[in-house]
Amino acid sequence: MGYAWSLLRPLLLFVILYVVFVRFLKLGNDIPHYPVYLLLGIVVWNFFTEMTVQSLGSIVGRGDLIRKIRIPRWIVVFSSSISALINLGLNLIVVVVFMTINHVDFHKTLVFVPLLLGEVYLFALGISLFLSAMFVKFRDVGYIWEVILQAGFYLTPILYPLSKITNITLQKLIFMNPMAQAIQDIRYSAVTHTSSNIHRIFDGGWYMFIPYGIVGVLLIGGLVYFKSQANSFAENI
Amino acid sequence: MDDIAIKVDHISKTFKLPHEKQTSVKGALIGLLRGGKRSYERQKVLNDISFEIKKGEFFGIVGRNGSGKSTLLKLLAGIYTPTKGGIGVNGKLTPFIELGVGFNPELTGRENVFLNGALLGFNRKEMEAMYDDIVEFAEIERFMDQKLKNYSSGMQVRLAFSIAIRANTDILVLDEVLAVGDAAFQQKCNDYFEMLKKDEQKTIILVTHSMDAVEKYCSRAALIHDGKVKLIGSPHEVANQYTLENFDSGRLDGVDKENLSSFVKSLNLKLKSPLDLSNKDKLAFDVSYELNEELPVYLGISIMFRGVPVLESNSRSIAIGYKKDKKYTVSYNLPLNGFSKSELGIDIAIFNESKGQLIGYKTDAAKFYVTTQEDFKGGVMMSDGAWTVK
Numbered sequence: 272m273g274y275a276w277s278l279l280r281p282l283l284l285f286v287i288l289y290v291v292f293v294r295f296l297k298l299g300n301d302i303p304h305y306p307v308y309l310l311l312g313i314v315v316w317n318f319f320t321e322m323t324v325q326s327l328g329s330i331v332g333r334g335d336l337i338r339k340i341r342i343p344r345w346i347v348v349f350s351s352s353i354s355a356l357i358n359l360g361l362n363l364i365v366v367v368v369f370m371t372i373n374h375v376d377f378h379k380t381l382v383f384v385p386l387l388l389g390e391v392y393l394f395a396l397g398i399s400l401f402l403s404a405m406f407v408k409f410r411d412v413g414y415i416w417e418v419i420l421q422a423g424f425y426l427t428p429i430l431y432p433l434s435k436i437t438n439i440t441l442q443k444l445i446f447m448n449p450m451a452q453a454i455q456d457i458r459y460s461a462v463t464h465t466s467s468n469i470h471r472i473f474d475g476g477w478y479m480f481i482p483y484g485i486v487g488v489l490l491i492g493g494l495v496y497f498k499s500q501a502n503s504f505a506e507n508i
Numbered sequence: 509m510d511d512i513a514i515k516v517d518h519i520s521k522t523f524k525l526p527h528e529k530q531t532s533v534k535g536a537l538i539g540l541l542r543g544g545k546r547s548y549e550r551q552k553v554l555n556d557i558s559f560e561i562k563k564g565e566f567f568g569i570v571g572r573n574g575s576g577k578s579t580l581l582k583l584l585a586g587i588y589t590p591t592k593g594g595i596g597v598n599g600k601l602t603p604f605i606e607l608g609v610g611f612n613p614e615l616t617g618r619e620n621v622f623l624n625g626a627l628l629g630f631n632r633k634e635m636e637a638m639y640d641d642i643v644e645f646a647e648i649e650r651f652m653d654q655k656l657k658n659y660s661s662g663m664q665v666r667l668a669f670s671i672a673i674r675a676n677t678d679i680l681v682l683d684e685v686l687a688v689g690d691a692a693f694q695q696k697c698n699d700y701f702e703m704l705k706k707d708e709q710k711t712i713i714l715v716t717h718s719m720d721a722v723e724k725y726c727s728r729a730a731l732i733h734d735g736k737v738k739l740i741g742s743p744h745e746v747a748n749q750y751t752l753e754n755f756d757s758g759r760l761d762g763v764d765k766e767n768l769s770s771f772v773k774s775l776n777l778k779l780k781s782p783l784d785l786s787n788k789d790k791l792a793f794d795v796s797y798e799l800n801e802e803l804p805v806y807l808g809i810s811i812m813f814r815g816v817p818v819l820e821s822n823s824r825s826i827a828i829g830y831k832k833d834k835k836y837t838v839s840y841n842l843p844l845n846g847f848s849k850s851e852l853g854i855d856i857a858i859f860n861e862s863k864g865q866l867i868g869y870k871t872d873a874a875k876f877y878v879t880t881q882e883d884f885k886g887g888v889m890m891s892d893g894a895w896t897v898k
Contacts, residue, residue, distance in 0.1 A: 335609065335610070336609060336610055336627075337587075338587065338605075339587070339603075339605045339606050339609040340585075340587070340603060340605070340609050340610070340627060341585055341586040341587055341603065342627075408531070409531060409532050409533045409536065410531045410532055411532040411533050411534055412533060415533060502589040503589075505582070505587045505588055506523060506588060
């Protein structure tokens with residue numbers, strides 16, 4: 272029951288966006304398999320949203336356990352990330368079905384997809400650890416995060432093809448965002464080689480590692496902050 | 509060192525209580541703009557506590573509400589971290605701060621058993637092996653496939669207790685888990701605790717208010733008072749001290765009508781004069797008492813009018829008996845000529861002679877009425893001033 276709904280939500284969103292952006296606005300005509308391209312972006316972004324939002328409230332939500340028994344605190348965050356991962360898996364099956372229907376060629380670069388999804392997971396995990404620990408002390412973090420997510424949704428080239436932005440500097444700036452980089456690269460690897468990937472945008476410059484650096488810094492920062500707060504969770508909840 | 513299960517080494521726990529609680533980023537930012545420093549109140553809940561618990565001991569921790577015993581327990585369980593000092597735990601420790609932690613009301617009893625077992629560190633196979641025993645112990649075979657939310661609270665606690673006692677652990681930390689269920693189930697719990705008491709391998713720490721439980725099961729006990737260990741010793745000593753401590757405040761509260769410490773077996777009052785008295789009569793009653801231990805005592809009485817003592821007296825002027833297990837009776841007579849028309853009550857109390865400590869009391873032990881010839885006069889006192897016209 273719950274899983275059916277978690278499939279239906281991104282699918283409905285996909286239908287709406289497809290009708291508005293592809294049929295009405297004629298976006299992405301230059302990109303082959305644009306519907307699949309669009310769906311894949313939505314699925315990955317949804318995973319990121321779901322995982323961070325669920326993790327954010329996880330420590331406070333399981334306050335009864337945290338105050339009563341001794342369990343490693345990170346388990347709580349980890350378990351909500353697992354449920355998001357399961358949903359992602361189901362959604363990816365739908366994507367594969369669409370890919371087959373659309374006759375998308377299965378490239379060799381498909382092997383990079385799990386690695387890139389791993390990157391998204393680690394990025395979301397770093398943020399989740401940070402947010403869930405912060406939520407114990409500051410109860411309006413949830414609202415703030417919601418706004419940031421909304422901004423992030425439009426700052427990430429999910430609905431629009433990156434090629435619509437003609438300013439190359441702006442393109443590079445957008446690519447600094449690990450989510451933009453990951454989604455673009457996943458699309459490149461899985462759907463079409465005509466779309467831009469990080470290597471193409473940055474022309475192989477050293478700063479193409481910036482998004483990965485951000486992921487690493489956030490993950491380590493999240494872990495350190497979470498660890499420093501974990502001991503006082505029980506008294507602060 | 510091998511025979512020590514838990515070593516508590518000079519631990520202190522302080523809670524920071526901010527005067528203005530900031531629970532939002534917004535609030536924190538506004539506070540920052542105002543430039544005001546956040547003031548804290550430091551509440552020292554535990555203050556430099558040290559003790560050791562040996563392997564195989566059944567150790568009781570008692571203390572009044574707010575004495576810090578639950579905080580101590582959470583520190584032992586590793587849920588809180590001490591502000592200062594350290595705790596050494598030798599072996600696997602399982603805390604039961606509350607029964608049924610992690611129970612999910614939407615799942616069935618059966619599912620909850622497995623869920624709870626997982627929290628205790630059992631795998632599925634081990635739980636399946638134990639399942640029948642657990643259900644039998646809890647006495648709820650018929651309801652195992654019902655959702656937990658449809659259980660009565662007693663059933664939930666019984667199920668939780670039945671799982672909890674399966675915990676295969678070296679050190680058990682229990683908080684107020686006694687006294688669940690009906691008499692038959694209580695008996696089972698009692699058997700379980702007796703078994704734990706005999707078990708040389710298991711160390712048990714029990715936090716409780718029940719002095720009966722402390723004296724029955726514990727091999728040693730500690731009394732916590734205002735965040736400090738006031739006494740560590742035999743269960744009997746600790747129980748007595750705890751009971752005494754409760755008296756001093758219990759009397760002020762005036763909640764309990766009768767309260768006897770373990771020194772006093774009984775304390776009673778028998779009115780010899782009639783209930784209705786005129787202020788020309790004498791009030792007469794007997795106070796009888798019996799002691800559990802040989803201890804010099806004296807009696808005190810208060811004549812109460814609407815909760816306020818109007819007359820207090822004690823028996824220190826005479827020598828009264830104090831042998832163990834012997835019933836004594838002392839009489840008291842009071843001419844009522846000083847009293848006006850009123851409804852009065854009698855409180856009686858018994859004190860430890862050497863320390864002047866209250867060891868038992870009974871409020872409203874008897875009531876009586878005083879009537880006067882002059883109907884127009886109110887108040888307790890008979891004496892009156894004079895009216896003049898100016």
